[in-house]
Amino acid sequence: MSEETHQPEVEETVEQPTExxxxxxxxxxxKTEQELEIERLQQENDALADKVLRAQAELQNVQKRQAKERQDLLxxxxxxxxxxxxxxxxxxxxALAIEVADEQGQALKKGIEMAYSSFVAALKAENIEMVDALNQKFDPMYHQSVQVVPAQxxxxxxxxxxxxxxxxxxxxxxxxxxxVVVSQ
Structure with missing residues (x-):
């Protein structure tokens, strides 16, 4: 019996540490589950914060692009x-390049000169200017060559x-x- 008594004690002792x-x-x-949940929520929060920042940046870019488009439109x-x-x-x-000899032709040419001057002034008021071409270095951005001649x-x-x-x-x-005609 003493063995039986001793056995349950051992079992109890073994059970207590197990519990x-x-x-x-x-x-x-x-705690680990809570920490994992906190970490998951933190990552989710970081991802959402990143999405918010990206959305704000995209909105700013759209606003800048629209402002530039409006500015260019104007x-x-x-x-x-x-x-x-x-x-x-x-x-x-x-019409101005035509040579006239009589007074009536001169008067007509004078009227054309006045209309031409007014026209050019109106264009300048809108920042429209003539491209300076004669005796300039050929620039394909501003000039279209229609003929090439040997250089003098x-x-x-x-x-x-x-x-x-x-x-x-x-x-x-x-x-x-x-x-233009370009020398080669």
Whole structure:
């Protein structure tokens, strides 16, 4: 019997640490689960904060892009009209190039000069300017070569030697390139 009595005590002693370690293990597991939940929530919070920052940055970029588009729209508002009116200006220039000898022709030419001057002033008021081409170095951004001729002795190669049609620009944009003859 003493063996039987002794055995249950041993079992009780063995059971007590098992219950204690089970409680400790449960507490550790519970703390670990809480820490994992906190870490998961922190990561989720960080991800959401990152999304918010990205959305704010995207919104700022959209606002900047729209502001630039509005600014460009205002800056170049008369470009289409200028493109439509440049042939009229070309015709006035051709009319001024005609030589007249009689008084009636001179009076008519004077009227055309006045109209031409007013037209050019109106274009300048809208920041539309003639592209300087004659005797300039050929620049494909502003000039369109329609013919190439051999360079004269006093000319450099790739120089505009004749302008067939004036080019125009508005601010930094070319409305129409100048049609030119280039020395080679």
């Amino acid at each position: 204690l370690s089970q409680e400790v293990t449960e507490e550790v597991v519970e 800056k170049y508002r008369s470009q289409k009209l200028a493109e439509e009116l440049l042939p009229v200006l070309d015709n006035l220039e051709r 002795e006093d000319q450099e190669a790739d120089t505009v030697v004749q302008v067939f049609q004036q080019g125009y620009k508005m601010h930094d944009r070319v409305i129409r390139p100048a049609m």
